[in-house]
Structure formats: structure tokens, C-alpha cells
Amino acid sequence: xxxxxIATKNQGKAKEFKELYLKKGMxxxxxxxxxxELPDVEETGVTFEENAxxxxxxxxxxxxxxxxxxxxxxxxxxxxxxxxxxxxxxxxEDKDDKANIKKVLEELIDVPEGKRTARFVCVLAxxxxxxxTDFYKGTCEGSIAFEERGSNGFxxxxxxxxxxxxxxxxxxxxxxxNSISHRSNAIxxxxxxx
Amino acid sequence: xxxxxIATKNQGKAKEFKELYLKKGMxxxxxxxxxxELPDVEETGVTFEENAxxxxxxxxxxxxxxxxxxxxxxxxxxxxxxxxxxxxxxxxEDKDDKANIKKVLEELIDVPEGKRTARFVCVLAxxxxxxxTDFYKGTCEGSIAFEERGSNGFxxxxxxxxxxxxxxxxxxxxxxxNSISHRSNAIxxxxxxx
Numbered sequence: 389x390x391x392x393x394i395a396t397k398n399q400g401k402a403k404e405f406k407e408l409y410l411k412k413g414m415x416x417x418x419x420x421x422x423x424x425e426l427p428d429v430e431e432t433g434v435t436f437e438e439n440a441x442x443x444x445x446x447x448x449x450x451x452x453x454x455x456x457x458x459x460x461x462x463x464x465x466x467x468x469x470x471x472x473x474x475x476x477x478x479x480x481e482d483k484d485d486k487a488n489i490k491k492v493l494e495e496l497i498d499v500p501e502g503k504r505t506a507r508f509v510c511v512l513a514x515x516x517x518x519x520x521t522d523f524y525k526g527t528c529e530g531s532i533a534f535e536e537r538g539s540n541g542f543x544x545x546x547x548x549x550x551x552x553x554x555x556x557x558x559x560x561x562x563x564x565x566n567s568i569s570h571r572s573n574a575i576x577x578x579x580x581x582x
Numbered sequence: 583x584x585x586x587x588i589a590t591k592n593q594g595k596a597k598e599f600k601e602l603y604l605k606k607g608m609x610x611x612x613x614x615x616x617x618x619e620l621p622d623v624e625e626t627g628v629t630f631e632e633n634a635x636x637x638x639x640x641x642x643x644x645x646x647x648x649x650x651x652x653x654x655x656x657x658x659x660x661x662x663x664x665x666x667x668x669x670x671x672x673x674x675e676d677k678d679d680k681a682n683i684k685k686v687l688e689e690l691i692d693v694p695e696g697k698r699t700a701r702f703v704c705v706l707a708x709x710x711x712x713x714x715t716d717f718y719k720g721t722c723e724g725s726i727a728f729e730e731r732g733s734n735g736f737x738x739x740x741x742x743x744x745x746x747x748x749x750x751x752x753x754x755x756x757x758x759x760n761s762i763s764h765r766s767n768a769i770x771x772x773x774x775x776x
Contacts, residue, residue: 392648392650393641393645393647393648393649393650394649394650394651394652395637395638395640395641395642395649395650395651396637396651396652397617398736399736400735400736400737401652401654401736401765403756404756404759404760404763404765404766405652405765405769407756407760408760408765408766408769409769411760412769419616419617419641420617422613422616422617423591423613423614423616423617443589443590444589446589447587447589447613448589451587451645451647452647453587453645453646453647454586454587455587455588455589456586456587456588456589457588457589457590458588458590458595458599460595541594542592542593542594542595543594562597562598562601565598566598566601566602566605569598571595571598571599571602572598572602575599575602575603575606
């Protein structure tokens, strides 16, 4: 069905436009729809690639323009790769960084230094309407600290110590994080593809 | 600056993508930006056309796709055209349908039947990147009731009695409203232009 974007945040107007355009065989999308149509899929896929593609393709199809999406997570060797694609909701359905960190630290309580290796993984998907989706993967190697430190960044940053660092990711400035992060690593592979 | 849409609602990720893309001379826009960048301009312009164009052009420029916006309001003859472009915030900065209706009823308290004529006006603007914006105007003639009635629709619908009706707009079904409304009237003029 042909789509038209309606620049409104007014629910009443959005509803009327939808009804009126549907009669003309068209789908009217408000700005609220664009945000809401992005499924909360960060945890439901089996791979980072699957989740990233789903997000990028959903919005690219809605807007009919190229869209980039990221799926990322923390892969801990001593936990057989967990939390992995379940990183954002590891401790429960609500996304809760503090609870997720607490759960990981508890699961690793008996794991000694040297066996706490882990990596942040970021997969970028670039979806273009009617074309095959491209993927770019970036990683950042490191290990899990014994306690949280620092307040920058988000997610598991306060317990992740990057290779060749003593500070956690959350103790780095955003410039420092951006120079080594899994996300910047993945973006650097795009090489002008977006 | 070249733009890329990032399919995320995560503020932390959005911030990092912005920083990383800025270094590449590009602007990363998250879904949150798309909604937030729409200025709350419904009341600031002097004409419906000006407000509709501002909304449509802002989002069309952001997304680089054709976008439709609507600006609409209630024009009451006995109030010299007020609330007009100020309809949504007539009673104060917060959009409050109940307060707006109360203010209009109070201002018209001494105006007799027959002198309470009014019309709903809708101006649609269709903005296409790099092209001149088109406008389509629709109206719905009627009069202002002495008290509010009905719970359908939104805005001033409970006090607006369309021509050839005894019920208020808020007492009509959405099918009935859609067959006579200022908004449907304006959309019918598009004739396949979107």
C-alpha cells in the first residue's frame, strides 16, 4: 500500500488522516507511528544480525529510505556467551542497566581474574528499500570488573574493562570510548557505504 | 550535511551514533529526533498556511521524502475570527481541549443563536525536498452550540454544530465526521497529488 508521512504528533489528527487515506487505498503514517512501529526486538532474535536487520528493515520499509540499525551486546566467555543478544533485558523484561550489571557480577562471583574475558559486539545493518541488507560487525575485547566503576556511557559500560586499560568503559571520556568502542569499530567498516 | 536515519529509541546509542557520524561529516538522526525536531508551532504562525508549511518542510527536509502536514482551527465570526491559528492553545500554553471550549463558550455567552456562525478550517501543506510547497484548503461551515455535547473527535468538536445538522461534531460517528469535515474536504482536493 502506498504510504504518506503526516507531520503530526496529535493522536486525533493522526486517526482521522488514517481513516481518510485508507479510503483512498493509502496508509497514512504519523510521526508517532514511525517511533511506535519499531518493534521492541532487541532481545527476541537469536543473533545480533537478525535483530539489527529487523529494526533497519522495518523503518526503511516504512519511510522508503535507507536506514541503519544497530544490535549490540556483551559476550562473556565464562557465561558461554551470555548475556549476548539478551543483554538489554538480561535481568528481566524491563530494561534495567543496574539490575543487569548486578546479575552478571553475581554470576561471575567465583570466576577469577584472567578468566573474566568478554567482548562488546555491535552489528550494524543497513537496509535499503528493495535491496539486500548489508551487515558490518565491530567488537571491543576486554574483561569484566569485580565491581562497577564510572558513570559515563550506558548499559554494561561500568563493569567492562577494555583491553590495555585499567579503567572501565564508564570511566573513559566519550572521546576515549568512541576511539575504541565496538560501535565505532563497526562504523569504521562502513567506509562511505552510508 | 548528509543525513542518516538510525533506527533506535535508545538515547545512549543515539548520542554515540551522533558523535561518531559527526566526525565523518554526517548527521545521525534517531527516531527520537524525528519526533522531537517537529517544532511545536501550531500556534506561533500568523496563518494556517505558514504553520502547515513549517511542519511539513521541517520533516521533509529531515527525511528527504515528501511529507504532508495539516494546520487547522476554528474561526468564529462573532470573535473576529478567533481562536483561528491559536485554536489549540487558546486558553493557555498547555493544549487543553476542555479549557479552550470553556473560554469560547464564555466569550460567546451573550451572542444569540443565528450570530454564532463559525467554520473549521484545515490547510494541508505538501512539502517535497527541494520543491515548492503546495497548499490545499478545506472548510466545514457551522455554528457554535451553547453547551458541549458528545465525546467523539477532539478539539472543539463538542461545541461545533455543522451546517444542516442538529448534533455537534462530537456526536457524529467518525464516518459521518469524515464525510463532511474540513480535513476530508481538504484531502479531497489533493486528487492524487500525494
